[in-house]
């Protein structure tokens with residue numbers, strides 16, 4: 001019986017891999033879990049992918065150095081709180097949905113969610129209808145750090161925004177990762193190279209589900225047991241890793257942002273006082289099977305978005321197709337994000 005289930009599982013995976021190449025790539029890279037082996041393979045692959053998405057890297061040398069060393073870089077003085085609040089306002093006008101309970105109706109106000117809801121996600125069309133989000137995802141500071149870490153242009157492979165709610169029914173969520181393994185930190189292994197940009201859209205303190213990251217673990221070897229994707233701080237400590245000086249909980253106002261290597265061990269803490277709203281952009285070498293199979297945004301070629309980096313979500317064409325969702329770029333003109341240096345503003349250009 002057991003082997004029948006296994007055979008069925010493998011048949012399903014093979015069918016998935018044949019019908020959608022993204023699943024094939026996804027399962028392929030999961031065959032090698034040791035971070036150092038993965039880094040070597042990633043660096044080899046990067047030689048064959050497009051290079052040089054930005055020429056601004058020299059302005060962000062500090063970011064690049066810290067990101068490499070720590071696996072995470074807090075992006076201070078980047079996104080003003082007022083801009084994060086605009087994005088939140090936009091999202092609050094759209095419904096969000098509990099991915100574990102699609103039979104339940106969506107809701108606008110996290111207070112109005114059904115009692116069992118822990119996470120709830122916005123629909124991708126509703127997220128991308130806010131043009132600031134693509135601008136943030138393509139900001140030269142972000143692309144410079146990632147380009148330099150990957151050794152090639154990244155692919156924006158997943159764009160998500162979700163609420164993490166407090167006060168949910170714990171019994172209904174006992175199978176959730178964080179309850180099943182209450183002390184564990186995980187790494188995400190979705191592509192040979194992967195980085196995530198996170199932005200808080202609500203005020204986050206110790207009691208409202210801060211993100212928690214263990215710096216310098218992005219190359220830490222896997223533990224030789226059944227679960228190669230997660231670890232507890234205790235296990236790390238016993239193996240001689242200095243957890244206390246590297247574990248950080250990220251708290252801050254809306255607009256608090258950071259970029260992280262998802263191989264570093266991390267987790268969300270369970271919110272006990274306030275709901276948390278987060279925007280998350282994932283960068284990888286290849287498209288992810290979790291993203292829409294075709295671009296959801298049609299826009300004219302009259303913008304500075306790199307077509308390769310944005311190809312999963314954005315189709316650029318000279319004539320907009322009728323009846324399809326498109327981003328109205330004229331909406332975004334008033335939106336400016338300061339560069340790391342004073343007196344410069346984001347204009348969706350990647351050259352000095």
Ligand SMILES: O=C(O)CCC(=O)C(=O)O
Pocket residue numbers: 164188196210211212262266267268269278280
């Ligand atoms: O919600 C969080 O703070 C962490 C989520 C997470 O683990 C991830 O997006 O990789």
Ligand SMILES: [Fe+2]
Pocket residue numbers: 186187188262266
């Ligand atoms: Fe994660």
